Amino acid sequence: MARTAVVSIGVRPRVVSLGRRSLARFVRRRTAMAGGIVSSVFVVMMLLGLWIAPYSPAATDYNRTLELPSLAHLAGTDDFGRDIFSRIVVATRYSLGMGLGAVFLGAALGMAWGIASGFYGRAFDNVSMRIVDIMLAFPGILLAIVVVAILGPGLVNVVLAIGVFTIPSFARLARAPALAAKAQEYAQAARALGASNSRIMGRHLLPNVLPSCLVYVTLRVGTAILTASSLSFLGLGVQPPTPEWGAMLAQSRVFLNVAPHLVIGPGVAISLAVLGFNLLGDGMRDALDPRLRD
């Protein structure tokens, strides 16, 4: 039903607003919708996890360890008899929370960096973009590992680590539109009226930078979730007994022979979350900012 309605918007020869057209293109991409639904489910799990989970993620039951999935325990129980499904649900707030937090942090700092670089220009622009080049020369997870090695493992440090390696790509993305907007009449007029530098950057350049950056945020969340769970898997992120997908996988490794379901639950959760956000990001990019396509 919904689909035919959408197709007719495209066919009917009438003027539709840009927002409406974007929405139509967005819905037409069913994969993007699927991604949107999956990531919404994860966001709900992140926000309401403690209330959704049927058991406490920390409740142990030594009479029921390493049990296979059943109606009582949807994903089985782990070596402490804890309900794996509940742990996966509650873990969303850590795994997804770290990913979202890191990308927002990196995006905010990166946009500020890129806008400042485009606005001040000259030597400042030159030097700051070379620093961006150097940061981009590092593979992301390597940079994150270095930061974690300095700060030590833990939730906040993982967010900082992934945030740091997210900065340079946003700085580069934000610089070009900031540079273009700086030359526009309204920015020049604001300057002539005596607006301060920070006001010009915040009120006149930022709105030009935001659209592409917001799309890119969605595209980066999947990577950030993956990196966060990788760090936890390596023992450099969130530490047990806190439920976190990567950490849960790492702890389950030893039981691979006897209880593979311990590995499957958290693994599927990571894959689905990454997939959902990637599909959503791809769809948003196609609908809102096709230029970002590489």
Added chain:
Amino acid sequence: MSSYLVRRLWQMVPILFGVSLGAFAFLQAVPGDPARLLAGPDATLQDVQLVRARLGLDRPLILRYVYFLRNALVGDFGRSFRSGEAVAAIVARHFGPTLLLSVASVVFATVTGLGVGLLQAVRRNTAPDYVSTVVSVAGISTPPFFLGLLLIYLLAVGLRWFPTGGMGTARSLVLPALTLGAGVAATIARFARSSLLEVLGEEFVRTARAKGLEERSVLLKHALRNALIPVVTMIGLQFGFLLSGAIVVETVFSWPGLGWLMVQSISFRDYPVLVAEILLFSLQFLVINLVVDLLYAGLDPRVAYG
């Protein structure tokens, strides 16, 4: 061409300088006193002082950086805090396994990726196209450590075809290479598909068909070669990320490479080893980018560097 090469190599110098500065700053920023760590828990204050002097940690900061840089240039990264062995020797020993694993993964990923991409482009919008698209999207989204554990369970624990880890016979290479290459193969397939579809619409393909060439030679000689240009960049970039993907995959399979060494050196706070690895990883990344740019010219006569 050669002047381009010289210029590109010259451009690497400031970047590497920045990286070395970053690596040195990192060494200063890490918490904990390496001298105390090396001297052991029972060491007296005097012992710690001795160790500190031996490591040169009592000198001024700038002097230490100059020493660090001078030594790094000749490949001397000091001695491991953990074993006392020369860092260069340790890194060299673990370099081979990682190189072997990366090359095996890239070969696997390139062959599979190009094959699947070609199939998808030729059979566009048919069941095989859809199925392989779904599989490759899933491949990109599955974290390598999860895929690795699944493969271990199915093929090593279940069917006993391959060992669960470690590095021994050629058999032990299969699972790590599959795990590391899967995501890359999926990415290459996606790129090859869209790139091929673009090329297949070009006029020279129509000409090739019009003059009666076999479809096979149209695809392989005319279309694929031109479609390869963006794909090669992709492979090159992925190669760089493979090196970091190796950190996770080597840990899963206890593969004694640089990634495994890196995780070890972090948990043992073996900073000299870690710094050498960071420098090596960055250098590899820069060199790979350069090689990719040079490969362009080889593939596409229209690209000329002056």
